[in-house]
Amino acid sequence: MIVKLVCNYNFKSLFTERTLMKFIRNTFTYITISFSLLLIMGQNSYADGGGSGGGIPSNSIERFDPVEKYQEGLTHLKSENYKKAQKAFKKVLTVSSKDANTHYYLGIAYFADNNPKKAKKPFLKATKYDKDNILAIGYLGAVYTQLGKQEEALEQKNKLENLKASCEACAQLNDINKSLELIQNAEENQQVSLLINIKTLEVGDSAYLSAVESINKKDYQAALKSLKKSAHSFGPHPDILTYQGFANRKLGNYDLAFNYYQQALTVDNQHRGANEYLGEYFVEIGDLVSANKQLSRLEQICDFGCEEAEELRRWIASANQ
Amino acid sequence: MSMRYFASHNMLCCFLALLVVSDITKANDLLQIKEQVWLSPNITASDRLLALTQKPIECLNPDAPANVTIGRLAFESPALLGGQAARIGLSCASCHPSSRTNPHFFLENISNAPGTADVTHSFFSSTGGNDTLTAVAIPDLAKLNEMRIKDRESSDFRNKLHELIEVEFDGQTAPPLVIDALQSYLANINTQYCQTTTQKLQPIHLNDDWERLNENVNALTNYPDKEINQLLIRMARKRLEKIYLRYSNIKNQEINSTLITLSRQLEKLSLTNVSHKEQMTLIENWHKKANTSFVRLHQAKAMSMYEPGIVSKLITLEQDNNKKLSHK
Numbered sequence: 312m313i314v315k316l317v318c319n320y321n322f323k324s325l326f327t328e329r330t331l332m333k334f335i336r337n338t339f340t341y342i343t344i345s346f347s348l349l350l351i352m353g354q355n356s357y358a359d360g361g362g363s364g365g366g367i368p369s370n371s372i373e374r375f376d377p378v379e380k381y382q383e384g385l386t387h388l389k390s391e392n393y394k395k396a397q398k399a400f401k402k403v404l405t406v407s408s409k410d411a412n413t414h415y416y417l418g419i420a421y422f423a424d425n426n427p428k429k430a431k432k433p434f435l436k437a438t439k440y441d442k443d444n445i446l447a448i449g450y451l452g453a454v455y456t457q458l459g460k461q462e463e464a465l466e467q468k469n470k471l472e473n474l475k476a477s478c479e480a481c482a483q484l485n486d487i488n489k490s491l492e493l494i495q496n497a498e499e500n501q502q503v504s505l506l507i508n509i510k511t512l513e514v515g516d517s518a519y520l521s522a523v524e525s526i527n528k529k530d531y532q533a534a535l536k537s538l539k540k541s542a543h544s545f546g547p548h549p550d551i552l553t554y555q556g557f558a559n560r561k562l563g564n565y566d567l568a569f570n571y572y573q574q575a576l577t578v579d580n581q582h583r584g585a586n587e588y589l590g591e592y593f594v595e596i597g598d599l600v601s602a603n604k605q606l607s608r609l610e611q612i613c614d615f616g617c618e619e620a621e622e623l624r625r626w627i628a629s630a631n632q
Numbered sequence: 633m634s635m636r637y638f639a640s641h642n643m644l645c646c647f648l649a650l651l652v653v654s655d656i657t658k659a660n661d662l663l664q665i666k667e668q669v670w671l672s673p674n675i676t677a678s679d680r681l682l683a684l685t686q687k688p689i690e691c692l693n694p695d696a697p698a699n700v701t702i703g704r705l706a707f708e709s710p711a712l713l714g715g716q717a718a719r720i721g722l723s724c725a726s727c728h729p730s731s732r733t734n735p736h737f738f739l740e741n742i743s744n745a746p747g748t749a750d751v752t753h754s755f756f757s758s759t760g761g762n763d764t765l766t767a768v769a770i771p772d773l774a775k776l777n778e779m780r781i782k783d784r785e786s787s788d789f790r791n792k793l794h795e796l797i798e799v800e801f802d803g804q805t806a807p808p809l810v811i812d813a814l815q816s817y818l819a820n821i822n823t824q825y826c827q828t829t830t831q832k833l834q835p836i837h838l839n840d841d842w843e844r845l846n847e848n849v850n851a852l853t854n855y856p857d858k859e860i861n862q863l864l865i866r867m868a869r870k871r872l873e874k875i876y877l878r879y880s881n882i883k884n885q886e887i888n889s890t891l892i893t894l895s896r897q898l899e900k901l902s903l904t905n906v907s908h909k910e911q912m913t914l915i916e917n918w919h920k921k922a923n924t925s926f927v928r929l930h931q932a933k934a935m936s937m938y939e940p941g942i943v944s945k946l947i948t949l950e951q952d953n954n955k956k957l958s959h960k
Binding site: 516517520521523524526527528529583584610614615616617618619621622625 | 710711714715716718719740741753754755756757758804865866869870872873876892895896899
């Protein structure tokens with residue numbers, strides 16, 4: 312009907328009805344597809360740039376939530392989608408390169424995918440960044456065994472044997488025995504079972520709240536223990552990293568504290584707690600210039616004011632007295 | 633164009649459109665009301681709607697002294713408290729909306745059931761907390777006869793207020809005039825002024841929040857003391873944040889920036905050493921800006937989370953999203 316009207320009105324001399332219909336059909340299809348693609352790109356990604364005048368570099372940086380990505384990795388791991396799990400964990404590590412839990416699970420994702428060669432490095436990093444991860448030692452030993460590196464495998468085995476010797480009925484005994492079993496199964500070319508014990512978000516939340524209580528009671532060692540447990544569920548969560556920094560600072564481990572604050576701010580540079588506690592760190596080490604910079608940063612972040620800025624302001628005021 | 637054309641050539645377009653729609657409606661990012669933080673994860677949708685859109689009617693003595701205005705503002709603001717409470721946006725009114733009780737209040741490790749809280753827990757207090765969860769039903773502050781301290785004008789009650797603010801919620805010592813006002817406010821709360829002990833509800837309304845905001849800013853001229861001024865400014869900014877969050881679902885740049893501008897203007901007031909005359913001018917300018925902003929806010933109110941219908945839709949959308957996520 313519309314085609315007929317248009318043809319009768321203006322374009323009869325230029326188009327035939329058939330050609331016009333084809334033109335309208337194709338244009339409609341192209342416009343719909345293009346519009347849909349543009350909307351999808353706008354919704355799914357923050358990346359706007361590309362050199363065509365679409366945006367400035369800072370707007371083109373792809374942003375994602377590493378905590379969500381970590382959860383995604385765990386979900387894929389549980390569903391035995393190892394390639395997807397590897398991809399997710401590697402993504403997390405682009406912003407949080409020292410997260411022991413992510414390295415550990417990446418190692419497991421490679422290991423379960425029968426790729427001991429690629430599993431080696433993540434397990435090495437997991438043991439480096441978390442010396443208490445006994446299962447990581449076991450997996451590393453199993454990986455070395457599968458790769459034919461007997462000396463390195465023996466080194467891991469000896470570590471575990473030494474731990475066992477000094478642990479009569481300690482909490483880690485179960486993990487030590489499982490780890491030794493991992494290496495033994497690898498030695499006997501038996502199937503190495505996957506020990507995936509992923510704690511739920513509820514467990515992670517509960518551990519976090521316990522950590523906060525411990526911090527309020529000034530029991531910082533207990534807080535660190537709870538925070539570690541919480542991190543297992545959440546990965547490199549800035550709230551957890553910030554409190555790990557805080558607890559270490561209170562224990563006098565300033566370098567470690569600074570490191571954790573930096574990690575938190577790498578994940579989320581607008582994190583109020585991390586910015587506040589970094590400011591307090593600077594006050595404690597006598598660097599009031601940097602502390603004031605942190606206060607300015609918080610004032611910039613907090614459009615409606617915030618307790619974090621007020622607390623840091625009080626710290627700086629006390630230091631100036 | 634024939635139906636056959638649509639069937640064969642538009643399948644792709646429809647598929648793409650579906651992808652777009654499914655990504656746009658992320659309700660979990662839209663329900664940014666602070667009160668959600670202290671609701672049980674197991675709360676029913678209808679109770680949640682109630683908790684987020686209704687508040688009890690206040691039982692205030694109609695002949696109460698003028699300073700109850702400041703008392704109420706302090707009672708309703710996270711700026712009065714400190715530590716974890718202030719950081720998550722908790723105020724006295726979170727447990728005691730309109731100085732009554734909140735039957736839906738729930739915080740992990742603080743509550744053992746909705747409507748209960750343990751204020752002695754070390755989650756909120758860095759000085760006086762304990763390990764044991766001894767959550768009790770949150771009392772209705774208007775039921776004076778059920779309170780341990782019945783004389784709210786007494787020094788006992790005043791000391792109790794100090795203890796609550798400074799020890800149990802890690803707050804700073806509030807200026808004496810503010811404590812006076814708080815005490816005065818609570819001393820004039822009683823079910824006898826409501827003619828019924830039953831807690832009746834009324835909608836959470838933009839007009840009420842806006843009225844409080846104006847009271848807050850006007851108080852700056854009545855209380856020129858610097859310390860009180862600073863607290864009043866922090867309280868006003870927090871009120872603006874509350875309003876901002878109620879409009880956050882609309883994602884309207886104009887509304888967002890107008891509320892932030894009002895907050896930043898107040899911030900300037902707090903940081904600058906100005907004379908009383910200059911302060912009056914700044915406040916006058918603030919009111920001019922605020923009046924224009926209110927018109928815009930009022931126009932958009934029907935789409936905001938002051939509108940129960942909107943909150944209801946977002947709750948439903950969030951539930952649907954959560955179901956989809958759990959099936960993935």
